Amino acid sequence: MTGDNATGGHKLPETDINLFSDLPMIGEQASRIYRFTVGRRFFSKEDIADGLDLQPEEADKSLQHLLQCRLIRRLEHDSGRYEVVPPDQARTLLLGAPVRSLNRLMQQVDTLRAEFAKLVPIYEASLARRMSSQAVEIVPDLTTARDLISELSARCEKEVLTAQPGGARPREILEEAAQRTIELLERGVRMRTLYQYSAQFDNATLAFTERMAAKGAEVRAVPHMLNRVIVFDGEAALIEHHEGSAGAVLVHDPSVVAFLAAVFEQHWLSAKPLLLEYDREHVTSTSDKVKQEILRLFIQGEEDKVISRRLGMSTRTCQRHLSDIMRQIGARNRAHAGYLISERGLLTLLPD
Known part of the structure; x- marks a missing residue:
């Protein structure tokens, strides 16, 4: 599905992604050279090399970068000499085409967004009815x-x-x-x-x-x-x-x-x-009921993670309750606790 058929009559502009990804960044070195040349009407590669103590190759590379950024241009009558371009003008020269492409794309995105938005009420109105x-x-x-x-x-x-x-x-x-x-x-x-x-x-x-x-x-x-x-x-x-x-x-x-x-x-x-205000007696009663549920699941052989998930608490909180229970019934370890609970009926120690 391509072209107009894919977008209901609106064709997305073919935007060249490289137009954006290949845009040059100015950088510290280029800014330094631009600052040096901005006070000169004309200048050459040699002027930059001598004035900033650069190697000829480095000066040439920097000039090429400034040309790419549209911040300088060659003189028509002397290709070895350059002049500075105002930043606002350079920005327009460099970004004009990409910005125009981006604006066209954003207009298309806004149009499509509006068209999709028109369909949302239609979908929502029939969702439950359809299901x-x-x-x-x-x-x-x-x-x-x-x-x-x-x-x-x-x-x-x-x-x-x-x-x-x-x-x-x-x-x-x-x-x-x-x-x-x-x-x-x-x-x-x-x-x-x-x-x-x-x-x-x-x-x-x-x-x-x-x-x-x-x-x-x-x-x-x-x-x-x-x-x-x-x-x-x-x-x-x-x-x-x-x-x-x-x-x-x-x-x-x-x-x-x-x-x-x-x-x-x-x-x-x-x-x-559900008690909405703090009550010490109620909190204690609630805690006892939670411990009772933990005991029931514990003697069934459930792991701490399973118990905590079923009771809606963190594993750490569940383990803290188990420690309290073991201390209350005098259990030396988890195996001993299981023995005491199941063999001696200690589950009845906590209220129903």
Whole structure:
């Protein structure tokens, strides 16, 4: 596909890239010679060599470079003598053709950008509708996933259920979600969100949830691992891709969406309200529940990295909790801890 057919009637100018890459730089030596000659009406190679103590070859090379930069020119009646060219004039002589080519290219880029921009609303308006024709659709990238969330949110009338695994959420994600969530709540849409306990120790996430709660959002927390999911009106759901890519999976099958909503409800019933203000007793209770989950995963033989990922915390935090647990139960090492926990029922030492 070439020529006009490739650009819908607009042909990109054939810009010579070498026109830009081969432009000479002036440099320190050329500036030194230009400074020496600028006060002379005419000069020769010998004048430069004698005046600046240069070898004839070096003086000749420098003159050729100044000629290339258009900062000097040969006299018409004497090719061995030169005169200085004003910098503004030299700049025009040197850069005129490249700048004209660049301006033509930029005009073409602006035209194409405007034409592509006209197509964006058309694409976005049909994105969710087009995908809803299939029960399950792979959303290939993060940008498309965000477009879908925005469109499905705009069409939502009753309730949005969201489960957010892990601990702290990136600030840019929170900022993006804030306006969309506020618009939903102001339209009377119910908004319920599940976090993991580890989210309670991130200031940015807490500030976001406090702001949303003031608008009417409901937020609770659970100690165990969640799968990321957003359910819109019980009719459509976005779930994370199993490969952990930046994309997602859009589900429209009624049975699958109903199952995802039911799983969310089970978690919601056992979850605790996310505390937005510091409370020592609550923090202690939360820490105990986290340790209990760590114990359960530990006796199942899971590695520290797996445990920390499932509980939404860093590996270092997970290891610190394990050290506290080992000290609490009197374990000499990890193997001894596993023995004490599984053989003596020490898992019951921590509250349910």
